[in-house]
Amino acid sequence: MERVVIVSARIGAGHDGAAKELARYWGKRGSGTEIVDFLDLLPVRLGRLLCSAYHRQLQVAPGSWDWLLGALGSPSPAAVARGVAGLAAANLARAIDGTDLVVSTYPLATLAAGRLKAQGRMSQPLVSYLTDPSVHRLCVSPWADLTVAPNEIAAEQARALGAVRTEVWPPLVAPDFRPVAGGAERARLRLAYGLPADRALALVVSGSWGVGEVERTVADLRADGVAEPVVVCGRNDALRDRLAEAGVRHVFGWVDTMADLMRACDLVVQNAGGLTTSEALATGLPVLTYRCLPGHGRVNSAVLDRAGTVPWVRSPEALAGAVRTALHRESVPEPVPELVPEPVPVPRIEVAG
Structure with a gap:
């Protein structure tokens, strides 16, 4: 049986919602699936602090998120983000040991997996699953074997940012979301x-x-x-x-x-x-x-x-x-x-x- 590990993060519900539906999708096709929370792979309590800081930022100073996302597109701040992602690499390597496919729904998880592949410590194919209609630079890794975009505009953005192979897949949502019967x-x-x-x-x-x-x-x-x-x-x-x-x-x-x-x-x-x-x-x-x-x-x-x-x-x-x-x-x-x-x-x- 093919084993698939899906790496998400409990920052909001979008990443986890996508992970859940991806697990359902591969499970229906006979694969064994496991969802791993990237924040739990970070050392000590860093994952909890990261989640709390993001939540607090949106509550207290939401306008600063515009600035931060812009800054993270620059080399130095982006290097800091990659460094944080790299702190989870060792635990991620253990979490995916013996699996056949790794799917990431969270940008820092994609960066951590990309680091493992660059270092020759990860042989499994890596799929980067983009959860937003737009694409930030940190969402894209040249080490991903496939980058999945929710629309053609996002796919174009991902390609421009260095995605090697990009495809558009319809976003997966739970089957409960259907039109009203009448x-x-x-x-x-x-x-x-x-x-x-x-x-x-x-x-x-x-x-x-x-x-x-x-x-x-x-x-x-x-x-x-x-x-x-x-x-x-x-x-x-x-x-x-x-x-x-x-x-x-x-x-x-x-x-x-x-x-x-x-x-x-x-x-x-x-x-x-x-x-x-x-x-x-x-x-x-x-x-x-x-x-x-x-x-x-x-x-x-x-x-x-x-x-x-x-x-x-x-x-x-x-x-x-x-x-x-x-x-x-x-x-x-x-x-x-x-x-x-x-x-x-x-x-x-x-x-x-």
Whole structure:
């Protein structure tokens, strides 16, 4: 039996969500799969500190993420990031020992695996699976045997950054994310979640950490009044409490049944453009990007807008028109071909020599 190790990281939900679906994908094809968290491969408590620092940065100084991502594209800061990744190399080598294929869904894991291959300590093929619509320099390693991109724009970016072999695969999402079966199912789901049956509903999501300008987004939607906001705060309990105190009627914390909640609503308003976008499009919902996160949120939004997949709404004045346009489509469009949940055949990755 082929053994596949998928290296992810618990920074947000996008990397882990992709890893879970990749494990499901290869498992259905008879491979033995294991998911390893890259942060646990770092020495001492460095992984925990790295995750906490990123989370705190998005909460306290989100604008600095723009600066940091830009800086990491320069030689010296990028070398520091590669050095941090290299600290996990020895533990990664042990984690992948005896396996047939290594798949990375996290940039630093890709860099660590690339270092092992460069040093001749890793013979297994390496697949770098890009989880965002846009590509940062640190996501690409010339040592990856295959770089998987979610759309052609990302594939072009990866090639320009030195990816040797690049292919576009539709992003994998859980099979629960499917279009609503009809009015009866939507009515049942709205009843189950305590949602109004006679209002257009905009599902506001901001990742597993509930970061960004969520309260301002909700206020803008309420001021317009076309669609009532239904807010998912993830693990941000403080945000949930503030919204409830402000009189927002439909506020949720962490939701394990996001696919059902999406089918209960009419559109999704998001701020980062990653996994949630793929899930919403697979569910047949229109998606808008609004008050996007700095850094990866902005570059993802630009790519999705350029591709014609998800409009990037840049002002409160434009939000009202965008919501109306999304709600008054004559029919629900088919999911965008580059973001459908059906996987494509995965080619066997051979190692030269």
